[in-house]
Amino acid sequence: MYNLTDQQIEFIRNDISARGVAMVSLQHDLLDHVCCVVEHGLEPDGDFEAFYSSSIRTFFKDELREIEQETITLLTFKHYYFMKKLMLFTGTVSTVALTAGLIFKFMHWPGAAILIFLGVILLSLVFLPLLFTLKVREKQNTKDKVIIGIGTLAGICISFSVLFKIMHWPFANMLGIIALGITVFIFLPFYFLSGIRNPETKVNTIVSSVLILYACSLLLVLIRSPKASMEVFAAETESVYRSERIFKEQEKLTSILVKSELPSDGKNILQACEELKTYLVQCETGIPEIRDSESTLITDGSAGEYLSRSPEIEKKLVALNSEIGRYNQSLSAKQQKVEGLSKLDDRRVSQAINDLIQAQMVILQNQSTIALNN
């Protein structure tokens, strides 16, 4: 029986971790095992190093790390059935939530957003990663694994981009373009070329590739091209600009026609609307007023986002709304009521500016009504 010195034990310990065994409990097992082998197998005056290197060699085929890899495989296999069950469960739940969410959205019922959100999150953060993990285990060669990886990534990007789009969150378009790009230009060629070579998967591959291409094309058809967007924005800007000019004319006319002073609440409303308009135009275009519809463009930015940037402006909007309430109560039967502006933050910038102009127009017209009745 050989007696191991502390240095020799330390040497074996270092050698085991240098050979890539990282799990501490496995290191302890192997260290004790090798020590036992050496103690029982080596003569008291034997050559430690030669004996050690020949005995550690019997532990593995190619590398000592194999033992750790095998351990990890066995440990993850234990979770295999659980993962499969979880995958099927989340798949079902997310499909149901998504379908219900879409129906709710069509019917304008409350809770649509949360259902769609839940569906997409479950699908892209639980179902797809699990599908990837389980599918990768089935495939032997690296190429198939990479294809599955790219496919999963593209799937996650697509579902997130649709989620972002319907929630009106930023970067939805960019995410969508990246997702479709990955699907059509990276995933599809790889998938198609690798699947078509195998006679067993040939038909399936062709059918799925056609379907994927078709689905991506349909998505692309729904997306407005940049040029079309510019045209829409130009038309909207033109409409806002026209309303503004009509209002300015009306303002001049009213001041000539009506000698009596505007009531103070009316004046306040005109003033506040003007400030909000200037603020929105400034945020959207960088200049305080639209000079013409060619040099400045109002895009489909959300008014709510701009309004929420400044607490002062938000306060002004609240004050404006209560002013409108007071103004409406003081009107005579023949005068028009001003539409409340409490929903302004749900509107797009162009719509919001039009709303403000309309409010101003109503005030001016009510003023004219007084003049006409006199």
Place this chain on the structure above:
Amino acid sequence: MIFSSELIKGTLKTIVLKQLEANGRMYGYEITQRVKELTFDKIQITEGALYPTLHALEADGLVVTETEYIGKRIRKYYSLSPKGKTKIEEKLSEMAEFMETMKFLLDLKPI
């Protein structure tokens, strides 16, 4: 004759559990030596098969470990957990049935 590791692979959990049942707590090297002795060297459990199996059994809750210092190194003793003690019966009867089926299937005559 030494049995191939492929033959042993499917039965290793049962072999290990049975040894632990018979001998109480054991460490890895001891298990390999004991099996080797009992089978007159016919079954030689490799380290590459034994430790992954022991870790899997531990993760399944069938065995528990305790550690002891042997000089500068730690020795891990494995023993059956209460769950393992009930599981061993199941494993043994499964194995008996499997061997009967194999005898029938492969038409083996007793030697």
